[in-house]
Amino acid sequence: xxxxxxxxxxxxxxxxxxxxxxxxxxxxxxxxxxxxxxxxxxxxxxxxxxxxxxxxxxxxxxxxxxxxxxxxxxxxxxxxxxxxxxxxxxxxxxxxxxxxxxxxxxxxxxxxxxxxxxxxxxxxxxxxxxxxxxxxxxxxxxxxxxxxxxxxxxxxxxxxxxxxxxxxxxxxxxxxxxxxxxxxxxxxxxxxxxxxxxxxxxxxxxxxxxxxxxxxxxxxxxxxxxxxxxxxxxxxxxxxxxxxxxxxxxxxxxxxxxxxxxxxxxxxxxxxxxxxxxxxxxxxxxxxxxxxxxxxxxxxxxxxx
Amino acid sequence: xxxxxxxxxxxxxxxxxxxxxxxxxxxxxxxxxxxxxxxxxxxxxxxxxxxxxxxxxxxxxxxxxxxxxxxxxxxxxxxxxxxxxxxxxxxxxxxxxxxxxxxxxxxxxxxxxxxxxxxxxxxxxxxxxxxxxxxxxxxxxxxxxxxxxxxxxxxxxxxxxxxxxxxxxxxxxxxxxxxxxxxxxxxxxxxxxxxxxxxxxxxxxxxxxxxxxxxxxxxxxxxxxxxxxxxxxxxxxxxxxxxxxxxxxxxxxxxxxxxxxxxxxxxxxxxxxxxxxxxxxxxxxxxxxxxxxxxxxxxxxxxxxxx
Amino acid sequence: xxxxxxxxxxxxxxxxxxxxxxxxxxxxxxxxxxxxxxxxxxxxxxxxxxxxxxxxxxxxxxxxxxxxxxxxxxxxxxxxxxxxxxxxxxxxxxxxxxxxxxxxxxxxxxxxxxxxxxxxxxxxxxxxxxxxxxxxxxxxxxxxxxxxxxxxxxxxxxxxxxxxxxxxxxxxxxxxxxxxxxxxxxxxxxxxxxxxxxxxxxxxxxxxxxxxxxxxxxxxxxxxxxxxxxxxxxxxxxxxxxxxxxxxxxxxxxxxxxxxxxxxxxxxxxxxxxxxxxxxxxxxxxxxxxxxxxxxxxxxxxxxxxxxxxxxxxxxxxxxxxxxxx
Numbered sequence: 001x002x003x004x005x006x007x008x009x010x011x012x013x014x015x016x017x018x019x020x021x022x023x024x025x026x027x028x029x030x031x032x033x034x035x036x037x038x039x040x041x042x043x044x045x046x047x048x049x050x051x052x053x054x055x056x057x058x059x060x061x062x063x064x065x066x067x068x069x070x071x072x073x074x075x076x077x078x079x080x081x082x083x084x085x086x087x088x089x090x091x092x093x094x095x096x097x098x099x100x101x102x103x104x105x106x107x108x109x110x111x112x113x114x115x116x117x118x119x120x121x122x123x124x125x126x127x128x129x130x131x132x133x134x135x136x137x138x139x140x141x142x143x144x145x146x147x148x149x150x151x152x153x154x155x156x157x158x159x160x161x162x163x164x165x166x167x168x169x170x171x172x173x174x175x176x177x178x179x180x181x182x183x184x185x186x187x188x189x190x191x192x193x194x195x196x197x198x199x200x201x202x203x204x205x206x207x208x209x210x211x212x213x214x215x216x217x218x219x220x221x222x223x224x225x226x227x228x229x230x231x232x233x234x235x236x237x238x239x240x241x242x243x244x245x246x247x248x249x250x251x252x253x254x255x256x257x258x259x260x261x262x263x264x265x266x267x268x269x270x271x272x273x274x275x276x277x278x279x280x281x282x283x284x285x286x287x288x289x290x291x292x293x294x295x296x297x298x299x300x301x302x303x304x305x
Numbered sequence: 306x307x308x309x310x311x312x313x314x315x316x317x318x319x320x321x322x323x324x325x326x327x328x329x330x331x332x333x334x335x336x337x338x339x340x341x342x343x344x345x346x347x348x349x350x351x352x353x354x355x356x357x358x359x360x361x362x363x364x365x366x367x368x369x370x371x372x373x374x375x376x377x378x379x380x381x382x383x384x385x386x387x388x389x390x391x392x393x394x395x396x397x398x399x400x401x402x403x404x405x406x407x408x409x410x411x412x413x414x415x416x417x418x419x420x421x422x423x424x425x426x427x428x429x430x431x432x433x434x435x436x437x438x439x440x441x442x443x444x445x446x447x448x449x450x451x452x453x454x455x456x457x458x459x460x461x462x463x464x465x466x467x468x469x470x471x472x473x474x475x476x477x478x479x480x481x482x483x484x485x486x487x488x489x490x491x492x493x494x495x496x497x498x499x500x501x502x503x504x505x506x507x508x509x510x511x512x513x514x515x516x517x518x519x520x521x522x523x524x525x526x527x528x529x530x531x532x533x534x535x536x537x538x539x540x541x542x543x544x545x546x547x548x549x550x551x552x553x554x555x556x557x558x559x560x561x562x563x564x565x566x567x568x569x570x571x572x573x574x575x576x577x578x579x580x581x582x583x584x585x586x587x588x589x590x591x592x593x594x595x596x597x598x599x600x601x602x603x604x605x606x607x608x609x610x611x612x
Numbered sequence: 613x614x615x616x617x618x619x620x621x622x623x624x625x626x627x628x629x630x631x632x633x634x635x636x637x638x639x640x641x642x643x644x645x646x647x648x649x650x651x652x653x654x655x656x657x658x659x660x661x662x663x664x665x666x667x668x669x670x671x672x673x674x675x676x677x678x679x680x681x682x683x684x685x686x687x688x689x690x691x692x693x694x695x696x697x698x699x700x701x702x703x704x705x706x707x708x709x710x711x712x713x714x715x716x717x718x719x720x721x722x723x724x725x726x727x728x729x730x731x732x733x734x735x736x737x738x739x740x741x742x743x744x745x746x747x748x749x750x751x752x753x754x755x756x757x758x759x760x761x762x763x764x765x766x767x768x769x770x771x772x773x774x775x776x777x778x779x780x781x782x783x784x785x786x787x788x789x790x791x792x793x794x795x796x797x798x799x800x801x802x803x804x805x806x807x808x809x810x811x812x813x814x815x816x817x818x819x820x821x822x823x824x825x826x827x828x829x830x831x832x833x834x835x836x837x838x839x840x841x842x843x844x845x846x847x848x849x850x851x852x853x854x855x856x857x858x859x860x861x862x863x864x865x866x867x868x869x870x871x872x873x874x875x876x877x878x879x880x881x882x883x884x885x886x887x888x889x890x891x892x893x894x895x896x897x898x899x900x901x902x903x904x905x906x907x908x909x910x911x912x913x914x915x916x917x918x919x920x921x922x923x924x925x926x927x928x929x930x931x932x933x934x935x936x937x938x
Contacts, residue, residue: 015449015450018450019450022450023462026462026463136592136595137588137592139591139595140538140587140588140591140592140595141588142542142545142546144545144546144549144562144565144566144569145545145565145584145587145588147569148565148568148569148580148584149580149581149584151569152577152580152581239455240455242455243455243457243458246457246550247546247549247550250550251569262461262550262551265461265462265552266551266552273462277458277462280455280458284455
């Protein structure tokens with residue numbers, strides 16, 4: 001399995017190169033440049049800026065220049081935040097986004113799995129219908145809908161939480177819930193489905209015939225197979241939480257990667273956008289690999305060689 | 306690799322469909338499916354609601370009293386009352402009208418972008434699956450590269466680059482969703498290819514393109530329709546997301562996403578109606594679409610794993 | 613005569629479905645002697661599995677329901693036990709193995725876990741001791757290199773081996789009765805014989821009773837002391853193996869015997885009993901086999917319980933046809 005993991009890691013390199021290239025050309029070929037907006041800059045200043053950032057060079061030269069610095073691990077300077085490099089900005093903000101993302105994911109998993117198991121324990125009863133109906137609602141409550149509603153309810157009306165910012169430890173609660181609720185809903189349904197599928201299997205009948213306790217059967221036999229769909233879902237879920245952070249950080253005014261990404265996209269800050277795109281791509285590829293490996297650990301029938 | 310998530314597994318319906326134990330004389334597949342669909346109460350409710358929303362959206366100019374962009378700065382924002390059923394925003398524009406006109410945009414985007422994605426995805430997937438071999442490999446590899454990035458990021462990039470017009474929005478959204486459709490269609494095609502009636506057609510000398518058009522594609526219709534129905538809410542959600550961030554629909558046009566975004570900035574000033582109603586509208590429409598999509602999926606393929 | 617280990621009287625298990633009441637088991641009685649083998653034969657849907665699962669309480673209670681009868685095992689009526697008490701019996705005193713070893717073993721757990729958990733549940737035992745017993749159990753059923761293979765997963769075993777693992781799992785706690793539900797149906801013909809041999813020798817070594825459920829009379833032939841033939845949830849014939857094979861009485865049993873393909877048979881077509889098994893929710897009012905019976909008379913179709921004829925000391929047939937003839 002190690003060989004498989006290594007193969008996957010090597011396979012990431014061409015993909016990342018392709019992503020970098022595609023993003024580079026898309027952004028550069030776009031009409032308008034990063035300094036076109038806002039104030040009308042005098043021609044001289046514009047020329048200097050363009051020279052400084054090599055924007056006056058032929059495209060292919062810019063490309064090679066960029067790729068070169070990439071290989072050195074340097075994502076380049078930010079066009080908008082003149083004194084900072086992309087690396088700087090990323091290193092200042094990634095921890096915030098990471099903790100938010102992890103919190104959201106953990107929340108989604110805990111809530112989702114426990115409600116799914118509850119629902120599956122007695123199908124077609126109230127224990128089933130209530131969580132499942134709530135989860136149906138959850139699927140239709142993306143972060144930018146739930147966030148504002150929660151802010152309204154818990155922040156303004158009830159005044160339990162701060163409405164924005166990232167100072168108090170409790171500031172993570174509302175954003176994490178806004179981020180994770182939709183995924184909790186998906187996880188809940190997947191768990192319920194997975195557990196119900198497993199419970200129908202013959203080997204559960206065997207376990208019962210062996211006289212095992214109900215809790216033993218659930219924990220040892222049912223969950224192992226039943227949670228596999230959830231593990232598979234973790235890939236898309238982390239991607240979704242990543243993207244969701246853009247909105248949540250914007251709404252709650254959290255100084256994280258996501259908010260910078262949105263800003264840099266709106267500002268056409270080429271290097272910042274591309275740096276982040278590469279970061280996201282790498283992150284997702286690595287996470288997907290981890291998910292596949294976890295899946296292989298849980299299901300002994302899956303072999304990647 | 307078993308990572309691919311079965312989207313329909315995520316949206317499993319919890320409504321038990323009653324088994325019809327009596328065997329009926331052979332009716333057409335579609336009539337059967339329609340019957341099954343009608344038995345699913347939630348799906349019917351969803352469908353009725355959708356028809357209602359769509360009709361209101363289509364007939365908007367005849368139904369609304371106020372204009373959606375006419376401002377009344379003196380009036381400012383007022384909470385719901387008898388004249389303005391859902392209140393007004395801070396520029397004095399009637400919220401009900403704005404929401405109704407917003408639905409026109411959101412629904413239009415949803416349907417058009419889905420159509421784009423269906424068209425591209427079906428063609429791409431069908432060709433890739435049917436031709437097979439190296440071409441298939443290449444085409445799927447290309448898809449994998451695109452998959453490496455979450456769709457939203459790609460859309461953001463496209464929107465930034467192409468500019469923020471509504472037509473670009475259709476294309477961007479459709480161009481993203483087609484990938485999932487292509488994968489599904491390719492999978493279907495690969496299994497259909499092994500069926501005997503394809504052998505028969507080939508043996509009688511039918512040209513590959515004709516085979517794809519006449520045999521392969523009609524038989525993939527089932528999952529395609531289901532997935533298209535489930536794509537519409539996903540696209541509407543995407544659009545709302547983008548508009549919320551400022552990258553989607555641009556003023557003076559508004560969609561539910563922009564309305565929610567406006568509502569958020571107004572929230573500090575304690576005007577909850579500006580956000581609650583757009584949110585509710587979005588939510589209920591998505592719910593209805595999901596109910597209907599679930600029901601459609603169950604109706605077309607009762608064997609699909611249910612409770 | 614020694615006391616019966618298991619005495620089932622008039623067991624009735626019905627299923628209440630939207631299509632009506634399905635009388636899966638409608639009045640089955642039998643005795644099981646210690647150390648003996650009972651074979652239960654019938655087509656699919658005849659109620660053979662449901663009978664056994666009712667004894668162990670494995671029937672889902674809606675929609676199923678045990679509506680009547682008693683099942684005395686060692687002085688206790690199994691049907692009246694609480695769920696907790698039933699659990700104490702399952703796997704420990706009465707074990708059951710099922711038809712398809714591929715799906716009956718948990719693919720995600722090692723064989724070792726699936727074996728030792730039976731011991732952990734029913735006995736106080738250390739994990740070292742449990743593992744030792746598990747390896748012994750595997751050796752007993754003929755798995756080579758048991759000490760290594762015990763840490764393998766089910767998909768790494770062949771079909772016949774998996775069934776052996778199932779048997780090991782069922783026997784590891786040394787039960788008094790082993791119920792084998794179609795143990796060989798999903799296996800290759802060559803493997804079938806091996807498994808049956810194994811069951812027979814294990815039974816002798818462990819001194820336990822064996823109940824084999826099957827639709828195949830051939831399976832039952834070499835291995836059973838007593839045979840029970842079921843049809844549509846009811847008993848149709850019961851007797852020793854010799855009685856059933858050499859002194860067959862009931863027309864259904866005769867039909868089953870005729871259906872066994874024989875290598876010395878010249879016939880161009882294989883015989884099969886004409887007609888189809890009845891719809892369990894719409895059973896005929898009189899003898900359930902009557903619609904397919906070649907020797908039926910008017911009296912057979914009339915409403916009411918068919919009389920039980922005593923052909924000999926331990927041989928019964930539920931038929932209107934007089935003993936010995938048309």
